Amino acid sequence: MTLWGGRFSEDPDDILWRYTVDHSDRRLLLDDITGSMAHVTMLGHTGIVPGDEAETLRAGLEKIRDDALSGRFRFSDGDEDVHAAVERHLIELVGEVGAKLHTGRSRNDQVALDLRLHMRRMAADRIDQIAGYIETLADIAGDHATTPVASYTHLQQAQVVPLGHHVLAYAWMAMRDRDRFIDLRRRLSESPLGANASGGSSLPLDPVAVAEELGMDATFHNSLDAVASRDLVSEYVFCAASTMVSLSRLAEEMTMWASTEFGWVTYADRHTTGSSALPQKKNPDMAELARGRTADAIGAVTTILVMQKALPLSYNRDLQGDKEQVFRVDDLLSSTLTALSAMLRGAEFHPPVPSSWTTTLDLAETLVRRGVPFRHAHEAVGGLVGRLVAAGRDLADITPAELLDAHERFERDDVDLVDPTTSMDRRASPGGGSPESVREQVRLLGERLARE
Ligand code: ARG
Secondary structure (H helix, E strand, C coil), X not given: CCCCHHHCCCCCCHHHHHHHCCHHHHHHXXXXXXXXXXXXXXXXXXXXXXXXXXXXHXXXXXXXXXXXXXXXXXXXXXXXXXXXXXXXXXXXXXXHHHHHCCCCCCHHHHHHHHHHHHHHHHHHHHHHHHHHHHHHHHHHHHXXXXXXXXXXXXXEEEEXXXXXXXXXXXXXXXXXXXXXXXXXXXXXXXXXXXXXXCCCCCCCCCHHHHHHHCXXXXXXXXXXXXXXXXXHHHHHHHHHHHHHHHHHHHHHHHXXXXXXXXXXXXXXXXXXXXXXXXXXXXXXXXXXXXXXXXXXXXXXXXXXXXHHHCCCCCCCHHHHHHHHHHHHHHHHHXXXXXXXXXXXXXXXXXXXXXXXXXXXXXXXXXXXXXXXXXXXXXXXXXXXXXXXXXXXXXXXXXXXXXXXXXXXXXXXXXXXXXXXXXHHHHCCCCCCCCHHXXXXXXXXXXXXXXXX
């Protein structure tokens, strides 16, 4: 039975049903019940529905919530959506008074509320999960505060940094991704219930009481905006997609680091897969799939925005598709955080010592400390590099005489500067790639996570 049979002389065609009914909103079940409980409480206290009837409605909804929590709630093929399913159950349970549930309400403001409640819960989960991922990165960084690796620009070896410093770059990205969810959760705390179908109601609804009961901070100011807007859904999808992009960049590196050429890491056997053809293979599939599936998250951002771009006010059925997008991206983000965190926890890092070429800036900055303008120092060291490369030699092999020949301000002991393992100990600038900086970052990250 539909919620709108009255004005129709025919039953809905199967074709219509199959085309319009979308089960993705079944995930909103608990939120729909929560919203309805707040609604009937408000109907009772405003006197729109007699107090005893509001009590009966509330008790019925509580029973339905228990059924939902214990998995006993059953949808039927005739339920057009989650809202219809809950109303049908309620009427089955409490009889005719159940027909008062939808007083002063439309599925338009109802679904807008359900979705906000649900996104608030999803955001809370993702905020916790990202914190766990940051802790994983911080633990690895703590273990590798003094393990030297090359940092890269243009995928060319640049300077020596601790492996921990490299890993923590992803922790700070994740911290901002997490902050975006925290920020969005505040915006999600505005209740649209009471907007009704589009223009409000002639009944004395009390949207503020509903919001308060739901632990939300505010109510809508414009009923058309309340039922028509999905920018917060777009924002959720973006927050998730942006986090996926951050994870995907790490996933790309995790894949690359496991190559023979890089040789930085060995993943646990249980977190890798084999080849059906090549017995020696050990593939980082979880990282590759994270990278690949990020395409879907990025696509969802486009889909959710395009879905809204030409919609007239206020509610339009197009908007039903918002749920599929946001749920899919959220599931993807959740499973990816779990997969990559596990892979990282089980990983053994053993990066090779970077080449001595990564120390050329130390040579130049030594001259700077002795008063040589940086541009001249760069020129002198660049000349030395050019001669060594032309001769097929390594910077590690230079002699004190060659160094003195490169610039008069060099001293014989400066040959020690080309040892890449000591380069990062000289790094003095705040936030730079030094062991001390890594330890400080780990401390700061812990402090931030403890605060929020
Ligand atoms: N299933 C709909 C959605 O998700 C619920 C709102 C339907 N409203 C309506 N007037 N048909 O958007």
